[in-house]
Amino acid sequence: MTARLIDPDWLPDLRKPRIAHKYSHGHALILSGGPGKGGAARLAARAALRIGAGAVTLLCPPAALAENAARLDAIMLDTCAHAAALREQLADKRVRVVLLGPALGLAQDQADLVGAALAGASECGVVLDADAITHLARDPILKAALHTGCVLTPHAGEFARLCPDIAARLDAPAQAGPAYSKLDATRDAARALGCTIVFKGPDTVIATPDGQVALHAACYDRAAPWLATAGSGDVLAGMICGLLARGYTPFDAACWGAWLHADCALAFGPGLTADDLPDMLPRVLAQLIARLE
Numbered sequence: 001m002t003a004r005l006i007d008p009d010w011l012p013d014l015r016k017p018r019i020a021h022k023y024s025h026g027h028a029l030i031l032s033g034g035p036g037k038g039g040a041a042r043l044a045a046r047a048a049l050r051i052g053a054g055a056v057t058l059l060c061p062p063a064a065l066a067e068n069a070a071r072l073d074a075i076m077l078d079t080c081a082h083a084a085a086l087r088e089q090l091a092d093k094r095v096r097v098v099l100l101g102p103a104l105g106l107a108q109d110q111a112d113l114v115g116a117a118l119a120g121a122s123e124c125g126v127v128l129d130a131d132a133i134t135h136l137a138r139d140p141i142l143k144a145a146l147h148t149g150c151v152l153t154p155h156a157g158e159f160a161r162l163c164p165d166i167a168a169r170l171d172a173p174a175q176a177g178p179a180y181s182k183l184d185a186t187r188d189a190a191r192a193l194g195c196t197i198v199f200k201g202p203d204t205v206i207a208t209p210d211g212q213v214a215l216h217a218a219c220y221d222r223a224a225p226w227l228a229t230a231g232s233g234d235v236l237a238g239m240i241c242g243l244l245a246r247g248y249t250p251f252d253a254a255c256w257g258a259w260l261h262a263d264c265a266l267a268f269g270p271g272l273t274a275d276d277l278p279d280m281l282p283r284v285l286a287q288l289i290a291r292l293e
C-alpha cells in the first residue's frame with residue numbers, strides 16, 4: 001500500500017478567492033454539551049472560524065445558552081434542544097458541515113443528535129469526534145448511516161472502541177512480516193465504515209474509503225509533544241470542520257488539518273495549551289500563503 005507523507009506542496013491552495021461573501025466560505029454548525037461542558041465545543045468553534053469558515057454557529061442546549069453567550073462573540077450562538085431541532089438547522093442550504101462529539105454527552109438524546117446529523121443532506125459534511133465516536137461504537141444503526149461525507153477523528157482509545165477487531169489485530173505481536181501497521185488499520189477502518197478516518201496520535205494517519213492514505217509524523221523537525229494536552233483533539237476536529245465548510249474534500253481537509261495543527265503547536269512551542277492553537281493560525285496561514293505569492 002502506498003501512503004503519502006503530508007506536505008503542503010501537494011495539498012490544495014489555502015488562499016481565499018478575492019471576491020466572495022461569508023457564505024461562499026461555508027457555514028459550520030458545532031454542537032456543544034450542556035452547562036459546564038461547553039469548553040471543548042468552543043475550542044473547536046474557534047478553530048473552525050480561524051481556519052476560514054465564513055460563519056460558525058455553536059448550538060447548545062437552552063440551559064447552556066447564558067454560559068456560551070458570555071464566552072462567544074464572532075461565533076454565532078443558537079439553541080438546539082433535541083434531534084428534531086438539529087434536523088431543522090440542517091435544512092438550511094447554507095450549512096455545509098456539522099461537527100459533534102466534543103464533550104457532547106453519552107445519553108440517548110445525544111445519540112439521537114448523531115443520528116440526525118448523519119441523516120442530513122448528503123452534501124453536508126459531518127465531523128464526528130469524542131463522544132460521537134462512542135455513540136457510533138455502541139449502535140450499529142448509527143454506524144451503518146456513515147457516508148463518504150463523514151470524517152471521524154478517533155484517538156487510539158476511541159479507535160479501539162469503534163473498530164475492536166482491527167485494533168486487536170494492530171495490537172497483536174507480529175508473527176511474520178510485514179507487520180500489520182497503523183496505516184493498514186486506518187485504511188481497513190475507512191473501507192469498513194465508508195468514511196474518512198483520522199487516526200490521531202504522535203503519528204496521525206488519514207484514510208478514505210476509496211483507498212487514499214496519508215501520514216503526518218510528528219517527529220524529528222516536526223516533533224510536537226506539547227500537543228498531548230487536553231482539548232487539542234477538539235481543536236483538530238474544529239480545523240477539519242472549518243476546512244470542510246470552505247469546500248475542501250474530506251481527504252484534503254483532514255490532511256491540511258493535521259499539518260496546520262502541528263504547525264500551530266510548533267509555532268507556539270513549550271507551554272502550549274489547546275486554547276493557544278487557534279490563535280496561532282493567522283501566523284501559520286500567513287507563512288504558508290506567503291510561499292505562493
Ligand SMILES: NC(=O)C1=CN([C@@H]2O[C@H](COP(=O)(O)OP(=O)(O)OC[C@H]3O[C@@H](n4cnc5c(N)ncnc54)[C@H](O)[C@@H]3O)[C@@H](O)[C@H]2O)[C@@H](O)CC1
Binds near residue numbers: 102
Ligand atoms: N476542554 C474540554 O472541555 C475537554 C473535554 N474533553 C471531553 O472529555 C470527554 C472524555 O474524553 P477522553 O478523550 O478522555 O475520552 P474517553 O474517556 O472516551 O477515552 C479515553 C480512554 O481511552 C484510552 N486511550 C487509549 N489510547 C488513548 C489515546 N491515544 N489518547 C487518549 N485516550 C486513550 C484512555 O486510557 C481512556 O481510558 C469527551 O467528551 C471529550 O470531548 C476532552 O476533549 C478534553 C478537553
Ligand SMILES: Nc1ncnc2c1ncn2[C@@H]1O[C@H](COP(=O)(O)OP(=O)(O)O)[C@@H](O)[C@H]1O
Binds near residue numbers: 224226234235
Ligand atoms: N506526542 C504527540 N505528538 C504530536 N501530536 C500529538 C501527540 N500526542 C497527541 N497528539 C495530537 O494531539 C491531539 C490529541 O487529541 P485527543 O487525544 O483527542 O485529545 P482531547 O480529547 O483531549 O482533545 C491529536 O490531534 C493527536 O494527534
